[in-house]
Amino acid sequence: MEEGPRNERLRLRFVTRAEAPILRSRYAHEPGGFNDFGQAATEAPAAAEHAIQASRGQLPSGELRDEHSGVLWVEVLGGGGPIGTVEYHRVMYGPNAESAGWMIGIDLRPEGRGQGYGAEAQRLLADWLFQTTSANRVEAQTDIDNLAEARALETAGFTREGVLRGAQFRAGAYHDLVVYSRLRDESEKIERS
Ligand SMILES: CC(C)(COP(=O)(O)OP(=O)(O)OC[C@H]1O[C@@H](n2cnc3c(N)ncnc32)[C@H](O)[C@@H]1OP(=O)(O)O)[C@@H](O)C(=O)NCCC(=O)NCCS
Known part of the structure; x- marks a missing residue:
């Protein structure tokens, strides 16, 4: 099993299939939070739950x-x-492999917030995706009111691109999302500076 990316404070490590129940119990979505889409309390945050479901039965590692x-x-x-x-x-912007990018998401538990870990973790993930795949673009979207995530993404080297109006239905209403991205050549500039 390959080592995940790390910096001086954090490391990222792939969740194993055996750990999926932990993800679902201890890391269940937070009612009323930006990742609460009305899923059952026993489910993991939506994106992680998707990964659990999508990877079922095809996990040689x-x-x-x-x-x-x-x-x-x-x-x-x-x-x-x-x-x-x-x-x-993966997100696709055309039928060819070169038009594939990555959408990232994050969910820190309350005790992990407010210490700059959100920016560091997302920087580590974006760096790792550029290093280990040929994608030109890593993107993220967040609720227009999620100022902590917006700031964390900017600190992680992402650029604010625009607003997706009324894109996300959550907590009984449609919400505007802000789109952020980092491109490969921007990532190289950051590493050189
Ligand atoms: C959103 C999240 C990733 C942010 O990571 P974090 O490490 O907790 O972020 P911090 O609290 O250190 O805040 C990051 C920056 O935003 C600022 N900030 C935080 N809350 C803010 C607010 N309400 N208004 C304005 N700025 C705010 C902080 O001051 C900090 O600024 P700085 O970098 O200039 O010092 C994390 O809190 C989290 O996982 N939250 C729950 C799930 C979630 O919202 N995920 C994203 C869904 S798209």
Whole structure:
């Protein structure tokens, strides 16, 4: 099993199929939060649940990942267990392989928030996706009112592109989403600077 990406404070580690029940119980979505889509309390955050379902039966590595998606623990180095998850899945902007990008998502538990880990984890994930795949684009979307995630993405090197009006139905209403992205050459510039 290959080592996940890490920095001085954090490491990302693929969730294993055996850990899916932990993901569902301890890391269940937060009622009323930005990742609450009305799913059952026993389900993982929506994106992670999707990865669990999508990867069912096709996991030679035993990890929750395939060529389309993956979900990783965010762990603080030095112990204490995971503080949340990050997730990625493929998005297509044309029929050819070159037009494939990655959409990422994050869900930190309350005790993992407010310490800058959100930006670091998303930077680590985007860097890793550029290093291990040929994608030109990594993107993220967040509720227009999720100012902590917007700021975390900017700190992670993402650029705000625009607003998807009324795109997401959650908590009984449609919500505007803000789109952010990082491109491969921007990632290289960041690494050189
Ligand atoms: C959103 C999330 C990833 C942010 O990560 P985080 O590490 O907790 O972020 P922080 O609290 O350190 O805040 C990041 C920045 O936003 C700022 N910020 C936080 N809340 C803010 C608010 N309500 N208004 C304005 N700025 C805010 C912080 O001051 C910080 O700014 P700085 O980098 O200039 O110091 C994390 O809180 C989380 O997982 N939340 C729950 C799930 C979620 O919302 N996921 C994203 C769904 S798209």
